[in-house]
Amino acid sequence: MKQYIRPFILCLAGLVLFVAGCSETEKASRNTNGNEKDELETVHLALSPFQDVYSIHVGVEKGFFEEEGIELKIQETDWAGGNDLLVGGKVELATAGDSDIVLQNSNGVDTTLAYPIFYFAGAALMFDPNKYDWKTYDEFLEENNDDKEAMRLTLEQAKGKKVGLNTSVSEYTSFISMLNYAGLDSKDYEIVDMSQEDLPPALLSGSIDIMISGIPQRLAVKKEGYEELIDQTTLPYTISHNGFAARREWLEENPELSTKLLKAIFKTLHYIEENPDDSFPIIVEHMKKVGTEISEEQLESVWNQMEFFPSGIEFYKNEVLNPDGSFYWQDRFQAVVDIMEDEGKIEKERIEDLESLHYTIKLVEEIE
Structure with a gap:
């Protein structure tokens, strides 16, 4: 009997060692690839329900964040609420714009x-053409071929009217920039501070005369017959910079994770640009889940038309870092600071280091 027991024991021991070795190999493989769920680094993102930032869902579904070893934990919230969560240390990232920063x-x-x-x-002054017989900027420009005079005549029509907008986001600074450029005074307009979501009902009910909002709200009232009086493309430096904000301390403490996030975002935006037919349905579906109806056709009409998306480092270097680029970062951030100082929103000379407000510059250097 003993002659059979010893070979059996040796065989069993060999099997145990083989299984253990396979387990270690699999574990090592997971550590090397970094693609297993329990190996991903978690980043919490406060996300607002707008079609532009919802582009992030494409990157999640296509696995671009997982490829970089990242799992995004998304918390749905409004724009202001997301900023509160970031400032309060509840999330690492939040939707934000240059004015917020x-x-x-x-x-x-x-x-x-x-x-x-x-x-x-995409910011435009939306009004009811059945209520006000106003000429649009394009009509004035066609008559006199002078952009500054056309802007002055357009905006002068609305003096004394109630202009609904959110004063904490970029539409406010865009409106003030237009008035300043045209030589008009913001005190001649009754600015009503409202959340983005409340603007269309207020305009439709007549409690405000003009609405300046995000694109979903603009498209919603446009469907009801409202028209654009003027939009911000008439003054390029009013084009705002938006995306995901973070605390500088967190970025500095997590340099590798920070650059991986940027890589995943650039991959996402590049993919959308190259594959809109595959990408837009994902955005539309996620927008529906939070109660916002937007079609693939509407997305196509605004993508790189009213909103422009950085599809990679080359785009960023040519259009944002380059002083001659369409979205030169320093011009925009300085304009926001100047307007907020002039309007009494912030103290004079409170902002001294512009580059610290735009950390992408450092991250791009790290990637290169």
Whole structure:
């Protein structure tokens, strides 16, 4: 009997060693690839329901973040609520714009626009043509061929009217820039501070005369017969910079993770540009889940038309870092600071280091 027991024991021991070896090999493989769920680094993102930042869902579904070893934990919230979560240390990233960053830093909070998602040129003054017999900017421009005079005549028609907008986002600074350029005074307009979501009902009910908002709200009232009086493409430096903000301290403590995030975002935006037919349905579906109806056709009409998306490092270097680029970062951030100082939103000379507000510059250097 013993002659059979010894070979059996040796065989069993060999099997145990083989299984253990396979387990270690599999574990090592997971560590090398970094693609297993339990090996991913978690980043919490406060995300607002807008079609531009919802582009992030394409990157998640296509696995671009997982490829970089990242799992995004998304918390749905409105724009202001997301900024509150970031400032309060509840999330690592939040949807934000240049105006948010300037305001927060003026109050001593070290936020920075680290991850560019879109450059917003979609703000327009929407009005009811059946209520007001106003001429549009395009009509005035056709008559006199002078852009500054056309802007002055257009905006002068609305003096004394109620202009609904969110004063904490870029539409406010865009409106003020138009008035300044045209030589008009913001005190001649009744600016009503409202959330983006409340603007269309207010305009439709007649409680405000003009609405300046994000693109979903603009498209919603346009479907009801409202028209654009003027939009911000008439003044290029009003085009705002938007994306995901982070705390500088967190970025500096997580340099490798920070650059991987930027790589995943650039991959996502490049994929959308190259594959809109595959990407837009993903955005539309996720927008529906939060109660916002937008069609693939509407996305096509605004993508790189009213909003422009950085599809990679070359785009960023040519259009954002380059002083001659369409979205030169320093011109825009300085304009926001100047307007907020002039309007009494922030103290004079409170913002001293513009580059600290736009951390993408450092991340791009690290990637290269």
